Amino acid sequence: MKSVIADNLVKTYNKGNVKALDGLSLDVEEGTVLSVLGPNGAGKTTTVRILATLLTPNSGSATVGGIDVIKHPEKVRQIIGLSGQYAAVDETLTGWDNLVMFGRLYHLNKKAAIKRADELLERFSLTDSAKRPIKTYSGGMRRRLDLAASLIVQPKVLFLDEPTTGLDPRGRQEMWGVIEELVKGGVTLLLTxxxxxxxxxxxxxxxxxxxGKVIARGTSDALKREVGGERLEVVVDHADISKTLEIVARxxxxKASLDEGLRRISAPVSTGSMALMEVLRSMDSEGIHALDVGLKRPSLDDVFMSLTGHAAEVEEVK
Structure with a gap:
């Protein structure tokens, strides 16, 4: 069953001169995670805002939990949670006060709102700072509190827009654990x-x-296979870059690509270790010493660059 369906969504700004979404369609199977990737300005945040009833598309349709987001936005809001790019909390209140306030806004009685706030503060390792004003929180603490607020009513569908921005590696790992736990519990998740x-x-x-368009879809492994097989990577001194580029390309x-900062030359290869050995032999005959060399599987970064020609970046809010 599809928990989220977007069909041919179009959204324009500046009297139609800027097209944020250009016939975008996607769907999310119940109880699964769909990740939406795209370069800066691709339309990720606009998509989330339409599905979360914060924006109305110029054309197209969308349903969440079988409910039309345009005709019945109030019903959609009863079953979703949303954590945006920027923490939607009151800085003058404490973390505890914020969560209790959100609980009351969701029509929980005072006792239930306090109980839920205490549960979420413990779950996100914020109990020790619960009675501190939000303005004293770090960026990572604010992100955790914002996600906690989106879980007040235990939503069926959760939209997370850049949920771990500002978190250190440990905080990101902790957040991943919470997200995986939510999905195991049956929550459907759309993640940018x-x-x-x-x-x-x-x-x-x-x-x-x-x-504003979907240009590829699949599992991580399937998308990586589209890029090709293994990639050969060689790191050399600056003086040897030009000749090494020629060798790797041949x-x-x-076409071999160059990361000038890292002095790393790379190219997709179909023959794996055979190509690696041939490159090393050719470099040796030219008197070139490899500082580092190896084969690696394509990453999602490679997929990104191959499909869009851009690196992944934080999307600006429209």
Whole structure:
């Protein structure tokens, strides 16, 4: 069963001169995680805002939990949670006060709101700072509190827009654990992220969008296979870059790319270790010493660059 369906969504700004979504369609199977990836300005946040009833599309349709987001937004809001790019909390209140307030806004009685606030503060390791004003919280603490607020009513569908922005590696791992626990409990999740390893870790399915359109969809492994087989990578001194580029391109039969900062030259190869050995022999005959060399499987970064020609970045809010 599809918990989320978006069909041919179009959203324009500036009197139609800027098209944020251009016929975007996607769906999310109940109890799964769909990760939406795309470069800056691709339309990720706009998609989330339409599905969460915060924006109305110019055309197209969408349902969440079988409910039309345009005709019955109030019913959609009863079954969803949303954590946006920026923490939606009151900085003058304490963390505890914020969660109790959110509980009351969701029509919990005072006792139930306090109980739920205490549960969520413990779950997100915020109990010790519960009575401190939000303005004293770090960025990571605010992110955790914001996600906690989106879980007040235990939603059936959860929209997370860049949920781990500002978290350190430990905080990100903790957040991943919470997300995985929610999905195991039956929550359907649509996730946008700038961290490709996050999609790799959490997503059952991945959608790549660019210029407001879906340009690819599949599992992480399937998308990586589309890029090709293994990639050969060689790191050399600056003086040897030009000649090494020629060698890698000739042996691989593909255009070699260069990361100038890392002095790393790479190209997709179909013959794996055979290509690696041939490159090393050719470099040796030219008197070139490899500082580092190896083969690796394509990453989601490679998929991104191959499909969009851009790196993944945080999307600006419209």
């Amino acid at each position: 992220t700038q961290y490709l390893e996050e999609a790799d870790q959490l997503a059952d399915d991945i959608v790549v969008i660019d210029h 042996v691989s039969g593909n």
